[in-house]
Amino acid sequence: MPRRRITFSRNVFLPLTTVCRNRCAYCGFRRPVGPGCLMRPDEVGAVLDEGARTGCTEALFTFGERPGEVPGFAAELGAVGEESILDYCRRLCLDAIERGLLPHTNAGVLDEVELESLAEVNASMGLMLETTARVPSHEGSPGKDPEARLATIEAAGRLRIPFTTGLLLGIGETAADRVESLEAIRALHRRYGHIQEVILQNFAPQEGTGMAGAATIAPAEYCETVRLAREVLPAEVAVQVPPNLADAAVLVRCGADDLGGVSPCSIDHINPDHPWPAVDELRRAVAPDAELVERLCIHPRFVERGWYPTTLAPLVRRLSEQIREQQQ
């Protein structure tokens, strides 16, 4: 019997800015406007170069939501010659493409015009739904309004953007909320067919945040949630767990089939205290029932359907071929 295939993407993590208009109680990423709050082009270039050197195929761009709404941020952008973070991100996506890395951007809540402009230079994009519930940890975070997030995910579907979303587990939601969140994602996928993977990310408490002492999801409940997701979501939508925050070996046995981005050369800037395991370690963790295989940030079925911009066509084709050869 063939072994199950567990996928991952070799990436570099680029947190363009830590400035964000939201105030999530669990956040250890957000910082005020000040020195170092915006990655400069040369810093981004150095990370991209290292990614290319170490065989990465994905450049994950992520940043605080709508930082332009925070007073003082415009001057930071001005210093790099830009007026908007999205224009800056587009420019850096082109730098990634030039070095042979496929951009995947997670920019928070966006409208359809903004999504479309980023889609021209991205192989895939993402936005965590987190939860459909209104939870106290999201008070003060307009961007965490579930309707706004579902609207962004739906707009991505209309635009045929291969998309990643997910749930953040343990932020005040109930078991029923998790079911509702998964069903909401399923409904959008049934309509547009654009969801590649659903991340089930466990909230990890960070020092100095409003939820530093909060309890995390218990292993048995985590496993149950993975099983639930596998039951609710269509088979073509991968259930992803983060191997630097959770026990991948256990959760793969519970039904998870993707380990998301794993970086050989950059840290998880959202959870900096949790280094990624080495790929060989993960390979051993999923064996012997399953084998670990590399994928691109755009899944093969979206490559076949041509759901990528013309700017990326040669690179998508070349990297798809490279991945196919690796697996023969």
Ligand code: SF4
């Ligand atoms: S949206 Fe993200 S970066 Fe902004 S406060 Fe919430 S968790 Fe932090």
